[in-house]
Amino acid sequence: MGGNTFGKIFRMMSFGESHNVAIGVVVDGVPAGMPLSEADVQRELDRRRPGQSIVTTPRAERDRVEILSGVFEGKTLGTPICMLVRNVDVDSSPYEAIKTKPRPGHVELPYWLKFGHIDHRGGGRGAARETIARVAAGAIAKKLLAAHGIEVLGHTVEAAGVAVGREVKPDEIRKNVEKNPMRCADLGVAERMKEEVLKASEAGDSTGGVVEVLALNVPAGLGDPVFDKLDAEIAHALMSIGSVKGVEIGAGFMATRMRGSEMNDPLALRRGKIVSLTNNAGGILGGISTGMPIVARIAVKPTPSITKPQRTVDIARMEEVELKLKGRFDPNICPRIVPVAEAMLAIVLADQMLRAGKIDPNRFEVRK
Amino acid sequence: MGGNTFGKIFRMMSFGESHNVAIGVVVDGVPAGMPLSEADVQRELDRRRPGQSIVTTPRAERDRVEILSGVFEGKTLGTPICMLVRNVDVDSSPYEAIKTKPRPGHVELPYWLKFGHIDHRGGGRGAARETIARVAAGAIAKKLLAAHGIEVLGHTVEAAGVAVGREVKPDEIRKNVEKNPMRCADLGVAERMKEEVLKASEAGDSTGGVVEVLALNVPAGLGDPVFDKLDAEIAHALMSIGSVKGVEIGAGFMATRMRGSEMNDPLALRRGKIVSLTNNAGGILGGISTGMPIVARIAVKPTPSITKPQRTVDIARMEEVELKLKGRFDPNICPRIVPVAEAMLAIVLADQMLRAGKIDPNRFEVRK
Amino acid sequence: MGGNTFGKIFRMMSFGESHNVAIGVVVDGVPAGMPLSEADVQRELDRRRPGQSIVTTPRAERDRVEILSGVFEGKTLGTPICMLVRNVDVDSSPYEAIKTKPRPGHVELPYWLKFGHIDHRGGGRGAARETIARVAAGAIAKKLLAAHGIEVLGHTVEAAGVAVGREVKPDEIRKNVEKNPMRCADLGVAERMKEEVLKASEAGDSTGGVVEVLALNVPAGLGDPVFDKLDAEIAHALMSIGSVKGVEIGAGFMATRMRGSEMNDPLALRRGKIVSLTNNAGGILGGISTGMPIVARIAVKPTPSITKPQRTVDIARMEEVELKLKGRFDPNICPRIVPVAEAMLAIVLADQMLRAGKIDPNRFEVRK
């Protein structure tokens, strides 16, 4: 059963394999009349692109997006928006040598077990290139949210064992994230992260980390209990990103060691509005947004592609072999996951805003 | 937008509020001809029931299930199965006093912000009683899975800061979990957990913990990339349980500090079958099951209802007040979440087994 | 794959078999705060009930509805509403004799081919009693629509070959339909219909007819092209009713013999509003409501249960046999289908109103 559709009203269907013709996505449910250009989408895609720094793979993928439908004279039509990125200069030859040797920790083996074949060319549908579709759809979601005052931010809070270890202000994120290759909001910590990442990389190894995403100015009342709670859908969306092994909201796993009296966010009045004095809930209680910032973190595992020798099985000969990958891989995927995680959070929120009747489903209008 | 449906083929819709007439669930998509009795469901419900031990609330809820449809002469008909549990001896009077004073960390405030009213009587739809529906549906899922050789297990791995801290064997879980009030697989650790839980409870406070669920003998190939990956759906299902603030698969957040060479599970041949020598992946790679055990853990926050005084806002008068709850509450919810988490995992797997064509959707048959 | 869910936002899941414990439905997606009582639902159920007249079966089914959830102090909570009708005084013994002899034109054979069993007791899930769930859900939909000014009407326009043959005014429908056993808006025609129905009935035979449903005051802009067009969803909803073999919108099959210049409804201005001077479109163009009345008609086949001898196959012995049914059956099902068809149209419209943002999904408010 195909699992390539996401969202109920703001709904996308993505397609495309690495090393095949193209990657793309169709986004349905965007109200008519919203200004949208290819440049809006390209800006986000450029953040996702590899080769931006020494901690990510130096492959120069030129990912130019083309909008094929749903936009006319610079505005959305209310019809599905198809966005396409062609795969150019694809070289699948390095993958020939490992065609029958699934990489440990990678998608080849389970794809083979499921579909009876391996699309060995760079991971096919299981490759990171698939996230182009998410980022493109996320760009539209972000634009729609921004018109309603909602901002989505992301940053690396830990990488290769080096953690920021303190709360950072939204302004630090806005100011610093694009200034360093780790997409960390603390420039000093970023430097140490980078050192540790490179140290592992030089040893032919990879590292993981933790990425945090936030949404500011989200109205109270989003989320559909009891199964489509806001946190449940955020968990679904973020866990669906490759390499993610955990998701937590607010205090998350830290909450397990707190007492109720510490965890419960006290309620108070500020300028006639009910607020909580802390935000251990991460902006969500009972699956419904409270009006406080939404805060989610994801556990990013170390990139599975490493040059150190690994044990695997040659599935053609059914014998154990040693695998020695050649080439250059992302030593740490966290900085590239930041825009993808932002996109997925934005998509969930755009969908929930529409479902909660807070965005008109047919006609775009900026609400104050 | 109602969010009370879950699953694509094995699909349930749940209903009911605490302190209203009844809680129930309709389960659609169960093949015809599967033996099913109320006793099958009651067994699981009894595990969820409060009042089983000193660490859970002593309210004596008699939760008798009645099957209203979908079963005839002891076998499923292939039609929707409605299961009903009436709420009996409901006393909403304790909630009158706090009617306009939302409990911090609780669902009342966000429900009020969303729907414009508070169903103050024991939390209404946001109360833990809602999980009766999950456990009842899960009982059917478990039975269907068991006929196909799949076993689902759950246990508390940490509570009130006391952790098991070692891998436990499935046999320990099977043997010990129902022998202690914490539903911990290690009886010694269980004892210490209980002590810490009671210590906090005596101080008018509550504690959290970590629950682990496993599925054994799951075939490779379940999961629908890229959005309905197996881990994404498990995260959705588990995060939708009240009080859960985090979900992790396999090594989870530990993976963020490992290197690729440690995290990647080496592949090998054992009796002609490809296996991994470790299971950091938790049985899922690229969103598809690998044939290794599925392992997921959830972060359970401390129960929000505590007797310690707390700051809140009276929403009728719009003024800050102190809230002092009376009564007895679950000092630690982990043991009662164990069967709920098992149920949700079983529901996801039953649905995925059907979607992968590994269970016939129309006619029940035991496959070897 | 269970097919017992209908609707996207206003969503119901129905359950229950004739001659089993109960029939019921859960309705999700109803905004909080709408007044709703069991009497509101009972009124519609009473119209569906058999035994109301000589042209329908004289079985006295007492169908008392009980609301189990989603309503508190006379108002909806925004949570799922479960409505239950118990099957009482069920006598399945008449069906014992024909247990292995599927009735021609009836559901037993296909159910057996699909599920491997026959729930022979009065048709099980395939029986007309299933429509109780539709009518109950429809009662809620109608109430929600009425609060937004939309009225749904139904009437028999042809039965046993006797047709009304002229356009009737909404007022005739409102005034006359409940005054005659055929639910026909023209009392003279109704009389002739009844005579023809009884004539066939006395010959041990049954008759069919045509039922029309209308919705007045539907705003323009409902319908989601290109697959969830308003007419496509109405066709889906109406064709899902047992015994319906055709659906048409506006001029319907008559349109096939018209020329474009006759069919196209001319546009004009009336009091500053764009209207069409005719309504061959039946209120829907390009799958979107135009603001004119929605008009749909369904082809109702003659009731398959007849007392005339029929050829069938004994599936236990696999031999051809003659089947001679005893008992009293509906000689003409049209009048009982009227409230069911109204219900399905109301459900589609309530869902579309929510999807189009014309009804707030969370909080009920009467809009002018």
Next chain:
Amino acid sequence: MGGNTFGKIFRMMSFGESHNVAIGVVVDGVPAGMPLSEADVQRELDRRRPGQSIVTTPRAERDRVEILSGVFEGKTLGTPICMLVRNVDVDSSPYEAIKTKPRPGHVELPYWLKFGHIDHRGGGRGAARETIARVAAGAIAKKLLAAHGIEVLGHTVEAAGVAVGREVKPDEIRKNVEKNPMRCADLGVAERMKEEVLKASEAGDSTGGVVEVLALNVPAGLGDPVFDKLDAEIAHALMSIGSVKGVEIGAGFMATRMRGSEMNDPLALRRGKIVSLTNNAGGILGGISTGMPIVARIAVKPTPSITKPQRTVDIARMEEVELKLKGRFDPNICPRIVPVAEAMLAIVLADQMLRAGKIDPNRFEVRK
């Protein structure tokens, strides 16, 4: 709410507007390993193309399909298949003159009322070009069905008031349909149809008709009562095609004038198999396929674009005006709807075959 997704397992999302960049569709849920080429799809698209005969519009649309994903080395990958047809030589200038004058019977007005704008360029998303996506997806569905022995056929049974008026054999359809511009299975009738169509066309007018689609060799047991019955989904699919105002199954509206003893198809044994001696049911009882041929007919209204003067409203000036269209339009759309209706029926059946577990969802294999 976007309505551009169709199907549950075999699921498509279509996109694109007439006179914009491209039309396309993404098809998810196709098993891996099925042979598929652009030629397979092109063949069906060529049947849909205008300009094939004097009864359809002479515009020469070159509709070349490109497969962008989901196929590798001539076989499907189990991943979504995106198919794209670029709009070439688009000339929107003829539409400038009628930009603010919605054509009666056409989609412009309801689109404007819904989305607040008119994509006047040839109807935009509401134009017949949208059906390219349906036909492309249908080509895949047909291929999948053919591998499982199921054949889908379509033909015009009435046009411009000229009806075939007798049952035609599948062989006549296979042999004659592509031999005449009306896609009629009876060549003599086809000639008379054409004459009547041209007569109306010369008078600046258009005509409608009836198209029949059949599916042969469909196994018993498809269809998911009570809402996703096979006939309900076929009605949904066919009614979603532009210009369709009615759908009927088997005897359809004729059934309303039959008695039960005529309508009920008698059951008998033929070579040890239960068959019905007639097929008034059109292969579907209780929403489930019986094993007999599936038969559905649709009412096609006369093409709304005619050159005769019509009354409309200038929505910019809000005044009544006369509209006089120039150019050449399809005088009768039936022959072009034949492949579209076949496609929609094939898509419903492919989806239902997968849902019924009769096609493996992951790996393609030809079953005997």
